[in-house]
Amino acid sequence: MSPRRRTDPAAGRTAVAAWTQGEAERRAVTTAVRFTLEELADRAPGNSVEVRVPPAGAVQAVAGPRHTRGTPPNVVETDPDTWLGLATGVVAWADAVADGRVHASGERSDISHLLPLTVERRAVPGRSGDPRPPEARG
Template identity: 70%
Template sequence: MWLAGAVAARRTDPHAGQVALRAWCEDPSGVGVPAVRTAVRFTLEELADVAPGSSVEVRVPPHGAVQAVPGPRHTRGTPPNVVETDPGTWLGLVTGTVAWSDAVRDGLVRASGARADLSGFLPLTVGRRAAR
């Protein structure tokens, strides 16, 4: 799933995304792959809404990727600003149960490029609500 920041239409039903995220918050190890995939895609779309732009590509393989964050647009080849992490770490960052600085320090997030620091956007409001 590749989304292009503010120009992409939502592909994940927001209600389904919130339900999946809440389920992950309640039992991260017990939720199934379909719920994780829905939660990841929903939260990537949320990031694109709160940080519209195309200067950073955020990848959470195998479930999705999005371009976000204001700045110079990237159109071909490997983007200069990339954030990549696994689904569990991403959902932890989104909900605030994992701190950006800790995840980067521990190698759970690979962030390259001058704009690849997402700490100003995370946790997402929707993630904080789900974690309650």
């Protein structure tokens, strides 16, 4: 069963597009984060990994053992810009983990196979990470 959506999909896509264009205000960034977290939970239903993007939101996703009390054993935590970069393909999971922008703990916390959430991959002015292969960067 997929989670109940709280963010209108049209509003979520609009907010993600605004972030991608570098034009999102704080409220739009929060909407984009919540929308993409809901999208992750919809595509990978479950309760074995908690993905946290403070202060915008958190979601439990990925099938596996259910966590019910205390600190979850599988946690992914990052900031809003890094999360949106991962969700849109602008930031690579391995790079974000390696440079400390993503903190992932637990044996199920590698969610790289679920990202990006969008099909389109493009560089965003002012955002870190270039999704193009090195030979295409010129």
